[in-house]
Amino acid sequence: MPYIPHTDQERETMLAVIGVQTIDELFADVPLQVRFPRLDLPEPLSEMEAIRELRDLSEANLETQHTACFLGAGAYNHFIPSAVQHILLRGEFYTAYTPYQPEISQGTLQALFEYQSLITNLTGMEVANASHYDGATATAEAVILALNQVRHRKKILLSPSLHPQYREVVRTYVQGVDVEIGGDEPPRDWPDLQERSRADSLASRVDEETALVIAQYPNFLGEVEDLTPLAESVHRKGALLAVVTNPIALGLLKPPGEMGADVVCGEGQPLGIPLSFGGPYLGFFATRQAFVHKMSGRLVGQTQDAQGRRGFVLTLSAREQHIKRARASSNICTNQGLMTLAAAVYLSQMGKQGLRRVAELCYHKAHYAAEQLSRVAGFSLVSRGPFFHEFVLRCPKPIAEINRFLLDEWDILGGYDLGRDFPGLRDHMLIAVTEMNTREDIDGLVTALGEFSGKGGAK
Amino acid sequence: MTEPLVYEISVPGREGVALPTTDVPESKLPSHLLRADLPLPELSEVDVVRHFLGLSQMNYAVDKGFYPLGSCTMKYNPKVNEDAARLPGFAFSHPLQDPSFSQGNLTLMYELQEWLKEISGMAGVCLQPSAGAHGEFTGVMIMRAYHRSRGDTKRTKILIPDSAHGTNPASTTMAGLQAIELPSDARGNLDLKSLRAICDQTVAGLMLTNPNTLGLFDENIEEIVKCLHQCGALLYGDGANLNALLGIVRPGDTGFDVLHFNLHKTFSTPHGGGGPGSGPVGVAKRLIDFLPTPIVGIVAPGGEEEPPLYGFVTPKRTIGRVKAFHGNFGMLVRAYTYIRMQGARGLREVANHAVLNANYLRVRLRETYHVPYDRLCKHEFVVEGKWEQAPGVRALDISKRLMDFGFHPPTNYFPLIVPEALMIEPTETESKQTLDAFVDALLKIAEEARTHPELLTGAPHNAPVSRLDEVRAAKQLVLCCRPVSLKADQEAA
Numbered sequence A: 001m002p003y004i005p006h007t008d009q010e011r012e013t014m015l016a017v018i019g020v021q022t023i024d025e026l027f028a029d030v031p032l033q034v035r036f037p038r039l040d041l042p043e044p045l046s047e048m049e050a051i052r053e054l055r056d057l058s059e060a061n062l063e064t065q066h067t068a069c070f071l072g073a074g075a076y077n078h079f080i081p082s083a084v085q086h087i088l089l090r091g092e093f094y095t096a097y098t099p100y101q102p103e104i105s106q107g108t109l110q111a112l113f114e115y116q117s118l119i120t121n122l123t124g125m126e127v128a129n130a131s132h133y134d135g136a137t138a139t140a141e142a143v144i145l146a147l148n149q150v151r152h153r154k155k156i157l158l159s160p161s162l163h164p165q166y167r168e169v170v171r172t173y174v175q176g177v178d179v180e181i182g183g184d185e186p187p188r189d190w191p192d193l194q195e196r197s198r199a200d201s202l203a204s205r206v207d208e209e210t211a212l213v214i215a216q217y218p219n220f221l222g223e224v225e226d227l228t229p230l231a232e233s234v235h236r237k238g239a240l241l242a243v244v245t246n247p248i249a250l251g252l253l254k255p256p257g258e259m260g261a262d263v264v265c266g267e268g269q270p271l272g273i274p275l276s277f278g279g280p281y282l283g284f285f286a287t288r289q290a291f292v293h294k295m296s297g298r299l300v301g302q303t304q305d306a307q308g309r310r311g312f313v314l315t316l317s318a319r320e321q322h323i324k325r326a327r328a329s330s331n332i333c334t335n336q337g338l339m340t341l342a343a344a345v346y347l348s349q350m351g352k353q354g355l356r357r358v359a360e361l362c363y364h365k366a367h368y369a370a371e372q373l374s375r376v377a378g379f380s381l382v383s384r385g386p387f388f389h390e391f392v393l394r395c396p397k398p399i400a401e402i403n404r405f406l407l408d409e410w411d412i413l414g415g416y417d418l419g420r421d422f423p424g425l426r427d428h429m430l431i432a433v434t435e436m437n438t439r440e441d442i443d444g445l446v447t448a449l450g451e452f453s454g455k456g457g458a459k
Numbered sequence B: 001m002t003e004p005l006v007y008e009i010s011v012p013g014r015e016g017v018a019l020p021t022t023d024v025p026e027s028k029l030p031s032h033l034l035r036a037d038l039p040l041p042e043l044s045e046v047d048v049v050r051h052f053l054g055l056s057q058m059n060y061a062v063d064k065g066f067y068p069l070g071s072c073t074m075k076y077n078p079k080v081n082e083d084a085a086r087l088p089g090f091a092f093s094h095p096l097q098d099p100s101f102s103q104g105n106l107t108l109m110y111e112l113q114e115w116l117k118e119i120s121g122m123a124g125v126c127l128q129p130s131a132g133a134h135g136e137f138t139g140v141m142i143m144r145a146y147h148r149s150r151g152d153t154k155r156t157k158i159l160i161p162d163s164a165h166g167t168n169p170a171s172t173t174m175a176g177l178q179a180i181e182l183p184s185d186a187r188g189n190l191d192l193k194s195l196r197a198i199c200d201q202t203v204a205g206l207m208l209t210n211p212n213t214l215g216l217f218d219e220n221i222e223e224i225v226k227c228l229h230q231c232g233a234l235l236y237g238d239g240a241n242l243n244a245l246l247g248i249v250r251p252g253d254t255g256f257d258v259l260h261f262n263l264h265k266t267f268s269t270p271h272g273g274g275g276p277g278s279g280p281v282g283v284a285k286r287l288i289d290f291l292p293t294p295i296v297g298i299v300a301p302g303g304e305e306e307p308p309l310y311g312f313v314t315p316k317r318t319i320g321r322v323k324a325f326h327g328n329f330g331m332l333v334r335a336y337t338y339i340r341m342q343g344a345r346g347l348r349e350v351a352n353h354a355v356l357n358a359n360y361l362r363v364r365l366r367e368t369y370h371v372p373y374d375r376l377c378k379h380e381f382v383v384e385g386k387w388e389q390a391p392g393v394r395a396l397d398i399s400k401r402l403m404d405f406g407f408h409p410p411t412n413y414f415p416l417i418v419p420e421a422l423m424i425e426p427t428e429t430e431s432k433q434t435l436d437a438f439v440d441a442l443l444k445i446a447e448e449a450r451t452h453p454e455l456l457t458g459a460p461h462n463a464p465v466s467r468l469d470e471v472r473a474a475k476q477l478v479l480c481c482r483p484v485s486l487k488a489d490q491e492a493a
Helices: A006-019 A023-027 A048-059 A080-087 A106-123 A135-149 A166-173 A188-199 A199-204 A228-236 A319-326 A337-373 A399-410 A438-458 B045-057 B079-085 B103-120 B132-149 B167-174 B194-199 B222-230 B287-291 B331-367 B395-404 B433-452 B453-457 B471-476 B484-492
Strands: A155-158 A180-182 A212-217 A240-245 A261-265 A283-287 A300-304 A310-313 A390-394 A428-432 B124-125 B157-163 B180-184 B203-208 B236-241 B259-260 B281-285 B295-300 B309-313 B380-383 B421-424
Touching: A006 A023, A006 A319, A006 B331, A006 B433, A023 B194, A048 B079, A048 B103, A048 B194, A080 A180, A080 A337, A080 B045, A106 A283, A106 A300, A106 A310, A106 A337, A106 B045, A106 B395, A135 A240, A135 A261, A135 B079, A155 A166, A180 B380, A199 A212, A199 A228, A212 A228, A228 A240, A300 B045, A300 B471, A310 B471, A319 B167, A337 A390, A337 A428, A337 B045, A337 B236, A399 A428, A399 B259, B079 B132, B079 B331, B103 B259, B103 B281, B103 B295, B103 B309, B103 B331, B124 B287, B124 B295, B132 B167, B132 B203, B132 B259, B132 B281, B132 B287, B157 B167, B157 B194, B167 B180, B180 B194, B180 B433, B194 B287, B281 B395, B331 B380, B331 B421, B331 B433, B395 B421, B395 B433, B395 B453, B433 B453
Parallel strands: A155 A180, A155 A212, A212 A240, A240 A261, B157 B180, B157 B203, B203 B236, B236 B259
Antiparallel strands: A261 A283, A300 A310, A390 A428, B124 B281, B259 B281, B295 B309, B380 B421
């Protein structure tokens, strides 16, 4: 039997020690009429059969190693150095659990401490926790922090160009709480969305009831704007500013911490974590030291052992559910431990030079793609000003039709259909370009869309 | 044994990755938006590998040995699971690619939903929640939405036994409901009298872990269900302890309305040093419409030769999304692999042996360690780590001393209803030899507690570090290190 080592003889000996005849007797306390149901599951497979079936299933998917990928929208196709997976596959890391016993968990604890440090330094903040489930839930936790920190205020202002799924998750999380979420009413059209996403427009809607403003940098549409003036006006009204950001962009761009953000959070997937159809990913979360007691999530702190040697422990657990129960700052227990290790290894290996270089490659390639695509008949580039990773192209036909053409005829995974989230933005495609897209890929997309246009797609 | 911090081994100018040169013309960078400094370390690949390998050596893990951490189900994690999740078609597929090009992923998710329904007796399953606590929050939100949809807004209380995990009351508070604690009775069951007294039209539901954190199957489960349903409340099942019930009893058949699964406990996905987990939620028929979005459904039926077309669907009165995209997909692949290799027979054997192992340990230890609720247990049991003859010794000392014998300690000081609790969950993957060695160690430690208590109070003696000063960590908060150069600048300033 796979993974169960008992021999018949051992089972007999053990039952005799317990003082029962059969294993079934161990379940005498389960109501008889529901005891031992017959489960209708497929017949078990051996390991070699199982992996064959799984290989078949996996091969029924399109994947970005064999298809040029221009799809981002919150999950990005980046290069992952081999060392990252090799470290992750160390059984000492991935078969351990939450480091409740620090003396025999220093590996996990120090790696978490280093992750916290790397995120703190990358975001320009003072403290980072040991992860949330993903960028969306980290954003929802920023709302909970703000409601606890800025008492008696009930309004949360969301930028309309905050990731649509993050806005949905925020709304799910606060269903049971007395709070008003707004600022992201559906835009009429592209100019309306762009106008309402601007920092000065957001700032003009902050009032004395506002607890928190959430902006994204670069925003969901790829646009980048200095948020320093926004932070200043938010603070003048006594509210907090949370900035959802992309960690690769911070290899190049001014960190939100330097702009005055109170919380910097987001999706850590670009840091060495494969796309994996949406998870497991990594929600990173950084804030100011002053808010540390209101922050949720596990935290690792430095201390000493009995001999005065440096060591690390989970700390400030008085905030947490296993101590505070109903009065905890959050219910979080298991988070994304191993994904923080991926991010720590990635950031350590990329380092000061490498991350900057990756960010520059993304920047130059995205701008080259935008420039080339803007010349294709029928397509127009509607993004203005600096952008990172992504830009928006207005297209002559429904995006679904164009993407079907790109895949069927050119084996290209096209961009994101903004009409899915913004009814006013039908025919607008969000195109992502990373260091993984070669010039050949980009030129191929340009040629393909030219062909689409020539076939009558541009009419 | 200590390892320097990653910033301490950084050398200015060193690089860890060779990246391609730009193959496109460079664009002008937005100078007003550029960062002045990027305070990351500078290391070569070999520096990075040795550093993290060094750290790995300071960890205890299931792959190293016995890890009887109660309520965490630290079973062996089959290696094939890791290979399956890393197959390129899974690992490199994009969550937003068109579902018609993700049919392998969607088939897997659909099948896993169906299997979890079959195993648990629930009518609908959503795979989106990322961990047990996330599933709990989702489940409580579903119960809340159900009552409100019926105009029943007075139900604001969630009943929670005193033996429950802390996540239960914390999830309740997050959902804007009030957690009410109920006592346990002398046999370790939920106290029926207290339940009957409190059940009325203000109760939204009860969160029950069964078997509970004492490892005991609630002997009054039928009465509990009746009591709740009679007053219009719902029964929530914390599936943390589902390992004991596979093929033994389906929670849905006993009347549970909501149940979360912990794929990282019951279905062998690794714990990752604290995640990623996966906490799918199953519900009874009347709650299906409230599940989070999306779930996987059949959007076009198949023919004789054709498989059906799978797609994402949104339940009619969904509580909404609880995370971006569709769940911790890589964990779903691992759980699928595990269930596919076990089948119904294998899962039953899992529960059989998890319970056999726990009872064997309980009986072998009970002469030496007081078992406060000493009856047939399920997958785990709780002993008291204290003796009158060893007044200076606490449960924590026993735990630390176990490290010297090469074992991970049990869960300490939980559940809260047992003083000096040691909660022991062996799981089915451990052999009799391992269990016997563990018993020998615990018996030896009990003897040491009387004869040489300092061996316990000073333990561990063989770990990478000795006991750590947790008070200092909380009082003199150091949560981050800075680059050495930056630190020098700051100190100079």
